[in-house]
Amino acid sequence: MSCISDAPESSDVKLYGLIGEKLGHSFSPAIHSIIMQKLGIKGCYHLFEVERDSLSRALDGLKHLNIKGVNVTIPYKVEVMEYLDEVSREAKGIGAVNTICFREKKAYGFNTDYYGFGMMLDKMNVDLHHKKAVILGAGGAANSVVRYLKDNGIKEIALVSRNKDSAKCRFKDLGIYGYEEAGLLRSFDMIINCTPCGMHPDIDVCPVPPDIIGNFSYAIDLIYNPSETLFLKYAREKGLTAANGLYMLAGQAVKSQELWNDIDIPGSTADEIYAQSVELRVKNSRF
Ligand code: NAP
Numbered sequence: 001m002s003c004i005s006d007a008p009e010s011s012d013v014k015l016y017g018l019i020g021e022k023l024g025h026s027f028s029p030a031i032h033s034i035i036m037q038k039l040g041i042k043g044c045y046h047l048f049e050v051e052r053d054s055l056s057r058a059l060d061g062l063k064h065l066n067i068k069g070v071n072v073t074i075p076y077k078v079e080v081m082e083y084l085d086e087v088s089r090e091a092k093g094i095g096a097v098n099t100i101c102f103r104e105k106k107a108y109g110f111n112t113d114y115y116g117f118g119m120m121l122d123k124m125n126v127d128l129h130h131k132k133a134v135i136l137g138a139g140g141a142a143n144s145v146v147r148y149l150k151d152n153g154i155k156e157i158a159l160v161s162r163n164k165d166s167a168k169c170r171f172k173d174l175g176i177y178g179y180e181e182a183g184l185l186r187s188f189d190m191i192i193n194c195t196p197c198g199m200h201p202d203i204d205v206c207p208v209p210p211d212i213i214g215n216f217s218y219a220i221d222l223i224y225n226p227s228e229t230l231f232l233k234y235a236r237e238k239g240l241t242a243a244n245g246l247y248m249l250a251g252q253a254v255k256s257q258e259l260w261n262d263i264d265i266p267g268s269t270a271d272e273i274y275a276q277s278v279e280l281r282v283k284n285s286r287f
Pocket of ligand 1: 138245
């Protein structure tokens with residue numbers, strides 16, 4: 001739990017959190033502490049590990065706990081939508097929710113990953129026009145990434161999945177490939193890892209072999225722990241422009257705080273949060 005408050009027992013301390021299956025890897029409490037400190041928000045950010053068959057009961061419990069809001073992470077960003085009272089038009093279009101606001105015992109779903117991903121691309125100075133992207137994995141994060149790329153001028157997207165039939169049903173207008181076909185995608189500019197492959201603690205795996213990564217100019221890994229996954233190490237060794245998911249995490253967290261507290265936070269704040277997160281990470285080897 002991470003708390004920012006002079007008087008933790010006082011009733012103006014707001015409760016926030018993260019729901020997901022396994023949260024030992026999460027940097028969200030640290031990021032939200034930094035944001036709350038910077039903006040003078042008195043709050044506590046808890047980690048709520050939820051078992052696979054308990055999501056609906058967990059949400060019901062949260063509705064009754066006077067919590068302002070939670071983030072949602074792997075593997076619940078898609079499934080959680082069916083248990084919410086309302087889902088924003090944007091999140092419906094994306095097909096995933098990563099931020100929930102609780103108001104008067106009702107749960108409202110939003111998607112801020114979309115914005116976080118866009119902020120990361122801006123930070124990398126990537127112009128999407130005329131670019132072609134390969135996405136690895138067909139989960140909740142892939143939904144946000146695909147929507148952002150389409151909304152911002154990408155020329156073509158190919159999606160690589162372990163389960164082509166299921167991916168074809170969800171991403172009807174994309175080229176869907178199996179991992180054994182990923183080597184064929186040679187004319188593409190960027191490769192984006194939207195799988196948890198390589199995430200702490202399973203850091204010795206990479207979703208695709210290094211020779212495939214070498215076919216691209218840009219590599220983005222949504223994973224931020226470890227800061228350099230094997231995927232990004234191979235990308236660096238092959239000379240690609242590469243980035244991990246920490247800037248995206250900072251961007252989506254800032255947007256979540258805007259929704260929970262009904263405030264506007266200047267765009268430059270994500271830069272400051274990111275810089276402080278990197279500093280904190282250097283000091284604290286756990287992240
Ligand atoms: P998710 O909904 O569980 O989906 C992940 C997808 O990855 C799965 O649907 C699956 O796609 C594929 N996958 C899962 N395990 C795999 C494995 N062992 N090998 C190969 N592919 C595998 O998770 P998510 O919410 O999309 O998150 C995906 C990753 O992005 C996580 O590491 C998460 O931490 C990260 N993320 C980071 C940020 C950020 O702010 N930086 C934001 C969102 C997500 P197929 O079945 O199609 O192969």
